[in-house]
Amino acid sequence: EKNITLDSATRIELSCRLDSKYSHLKSLRVTWKRGNETIRHINKTENSWSIQLMILDNSKLGSYSCVLQGEEEISAVFHLQVPKIEGKEKPIISYEGDTVVMTCKSFDYAPIAWTWYVTNGSEQIAINDSLLADKYVINRISANVTHLKILKVTKEDDGVYWCEAAFELGKSIGKLKLKVLSLMVPLKPFLAIVAEVVIIVTMVFLYEMYSKKKEKRAEYEKEFDQVEQL
Amino acid sequence: PPTNAGQAPGPPDGGWGWAVVFGAFISIGFAYAFPKGLAIFFKEIQDFFGTSYSEIAWVSSIMLATTYGAGPISSILVNRYGSRPVVMFGGLLCGIGMVSAAFCTSILQLYICVGFITGFGLALNLQPSVIMIGKYFLKRRPIANGLAMAGSPVMLCTLAPLNQFLFDNFGWRGSFLILGAILLNCCVAGALFRPIGAATASVKTQVTEKGTDALKEEVTGDAVEMSTLTDVPLKDKMEDEEEKDCCEKINQYLDFSLFKHRGFLIYLIGNVLMFLGFFAPIVFLAPYAKHIGIDEYSAAFLLSILAIVDMIARPTTGIIANSKWVRPRIQYFFSFAITFNGTCHLLCPLASGYTGLVIYSIFFGLAFGMVCAMLFETLMDLVGAARFTSAVGLVTIAECCTILLGPPIGGTLIDTFGDYKYMFIKCGAVMVLAGTFLFIMNYYNYHMLAKEEKERKSKEEHPTSVRTENEGRNNWNKETAQNGPELEPLREEQEGLKKEVNGT
Numbered sequence: 001e002k003n004i005t006l007d008s009a010t011r012i013e014l015s016c017r018l019d020s021k022y023s024h025l026k027s028l029r030v031t032w033k034r035g036n037e038t039i040r041h042i043n044k045t046e047n048s049w050s051i052q053l054m055i056l057d058n059s060k061l062g063s064y065s066c067v068l069q070g071e072e073e074i075s076a077v078f079h080l081q082v083p084k085i086e087g088k089e090k091p092i093i094s095y096e097g098d099t100v101v102m103t104c105k106s107f108d109y110a111p112i113a114w115t116w117y118v119t120n121g122s123e124q125i126a127i128n129d130s131l132l133a134d135k136y137v138i139n140r141i142s143a144n145v146t147h148l149k150i151l152k153v154t155k156e157d158d159g160v161y162w163c164e165a166a167f168e169l170g171k172s173i174g175k176l177k178l179k180v181l182s183l184m185v186p187l188k189p190f191l192a193i194v195a196e197v198v199i200i201v202t203m204v205f206l207y208e209m210y211s212k213k214k215e216k217r218a219e220y221e222k223e224f225d226q227v228e229q230l
Numbered sequence: 231p232p233t234n235a236g237q238a239p240g241p242p243d244g245g246w247g248w249a250v251v252f253g254a255f256i257s258i259g260f261a262y263a264f265p266k267g268l269a270i271f272f273k274e275i276q277d278f279f280g281t282s283y284s285e286i287a288w289v290s291s292i293m294l295a296t297t298y299g300a301g302p303i304s305s306i307l308v309n310r311y312g313s314r315p316v317v318m319f320g321g322l323l324c325g326i327g328m329v330s331a332a333f334c335t336s337i338l339q340l341y342i343c344v345g346f347i348t349g350f351g352l353a354l355n356l357q358p359s360v361i362m363i364g365k366y367f368l369k370r371r372p373i374a375n376g377l378a379m380a381g382s383p384v385m386l387c388t389l390a391p392l393n394q395f396l397f398d399n400f401g402w403r404g405s406f407l408i409l410g411a412i413l414l415n416c417c418v419a420g421a422l423f424r425p426i427g428a429a430t431a432s433v434k435t436q437v438t439e440k441g442t443d444a445l446k447e448e449v450t451g452d453a454v455e456m457s458t459l460t461d462v463p464l465k466d467k468m469e470d471e472e473e474k475d476c477c478e479k480i481n482q483y484l485d486f487s488l489f490k491h492r493g494f495l496i497y498l499i500g501n502v503l504m505f506l507g508f509f510a511p512i513v514f515l516a517p518y519a520k521h522i523g524i525d526e527y528s529a530a531f532l533l534s535i536l537a538i539v540d541m542i543a544r545p546t547t548g549i550i551a552n553s554k555w556v557r558p559r560i561q562y563f564f565s566f567a568i569t570f571n572g573t574c575h576l577l578c579p580l581a582s583g584y585t586g587l588v589i590y591s592i593f594f595g596l597a598f599g600m601v602c603a604m605l606f607e608t609l610m611d612l613v614g615a616a617r618f619t620s621a622v623g624l625v626t627i628a629e630c631c632t633i634l635l636g637p638p639i640g641g642t643l644i645d646t647f648g649d650y651k652y653m654f655i656k657c658g659a660v661m662v663l664a665g666t667f668l669f670i671m672n673y674y675n676y677h678m679l680a681k682e683e684k685e686r687k688s689k690e691e692h693p694t695s696v697r698t699e700n701e702g703r704n705n706w707n708k709e710t711a712q713n714g715p716e717l718e719p720l721r722e723e724q725e726g727l728k729k730e731v732n733g734t
Binding site for chain 2: 090092093094095098099100101103147181185186187189190191193194197200201204205208
């Protein structure tokens, strides 16, 4: 199984080569398929069967398989796809009133355009940063990277965001999650740790005063004993 | 008859000392591991403020520079106020620095809050911790040093996943807030640093290295100090008994006369040289692994191996260094460790593939731990516990420059030649050179010390009655070699002296 990434219109040749260990098979019949559709014009050489494809638009992308029918059925699959977009698996944490920057990156291939979507309920709504300029800022940092900056984040901004990269041969999506917290959330562990520090420090000092008193008492008793001896 | 509680006027070498070691473990751990642990947040902060990677890296550099550069200030404060208040104040500063960093709105504010304030707080933690170990331990000092220095890799291994967890759950602002609270635990370490008067009582700062020693044997001072664990630092009492000369006054706060101390100079030059090649390999190990085709997680795992071996190596080195064969010649052991470290780096380019790098990481971790465990122990051994306070401050500010220069020089070498091996060769060569230099110079130093000891013995009336920690090695030689019999006559001599003085 092989994944092939294409970002622009191109001519491509896919070939299936039979491994020498199968050369004992007779009556070989190879078919190239895409889904249910069979492809003709197979170029055959001694041990390989290949097809030539002109990929001009999205409809030509997909999974192409070569199937060898004989005593056994052997197949190989090629997946022709648009480049993948990387979002973020873990949620991005931000706080109310703060700014948050979300990044989407495309590997190796530069998209023609980027679009950002926010999920409202079950639909995806495109973010228009010129319309809501004091809320959203979309920056294309480099050819492969886009930033969505959300200003003055509120609890309603919490949710799933999509960044869509448009390529010549189709679109590709990356998913990001935004989580908005209030300042109380980290404050609780903070106060807990501060309390722990104060308690331990107090205990250490109390123990020290206690052991000093014990020592002084021991000294006085020694003096007492010595005076008595005299 | 006098009512003196103090029997042995020396460091406890145990008891509350172990609590101090634990406190030092925490302090040193935070001081060394915290700047490295922050790297996890950098990518997010870089995107947030829209800066380049090098601008973010400055945060780490400023923090490191402040931690080392503020050494002398730390020493002065310890000389004046004692270790405990300084460490607690340092912990407070760290906490304040990180909490204010959580509310920063620009990269410049981050430089100040995280870089300067927290860095300064960490500096106020690092120096006093090491100084306290010198005050509480003598016979078992190498072990104590090794255990305390083990705090660095342990903290790093704890902080790295902790920082990741905090970041995933609270974002970078929440994490900084909580890290500020965690840094307040340095105050706990400070609380454990109970002031002690014993070790410094027997030595006066005015003793110089060369031939004639003006030993002020103020044993009355000793007796009074020993019986009470006062909070007042010893220097205040000594001020009454000494002449207030201008130079002496400055020397009380920061002992510049150390620059005439032969051992100190040797240590300074050797270490400054060594640090040029010390940290760069760690910084570039993961990038080098990725460069030769290893995936990101395995590359990170190499650093984990290094940290784990380091963790075990430090206390082990402490125990070895404490043994009666090594302790008298500890400077040689230190030189050997540095040379071993350098050889590892020189051999690294020969390592091929992941297995080779794993072996390199193991040996590097071992060598790194050995050097770190003895870093302060050897300085203490050369200058003695009393002058150590000033010595460590002066040494850290000198090392500050080379520590900061090391990785960038390595980076430039990599960029110029496009190959990592020149960086490893440079680091290895520098460290082998430093190790050899230290070895030769310490051989000379030991030789001179033995000569001076002989001269002093022939001049004095009382044979070796008071410990001169300046020439500590010779006395400790005898004590550590033959514990029982030697110690008794020493104690009796001191008791005798005390009774004499108190009688008059």
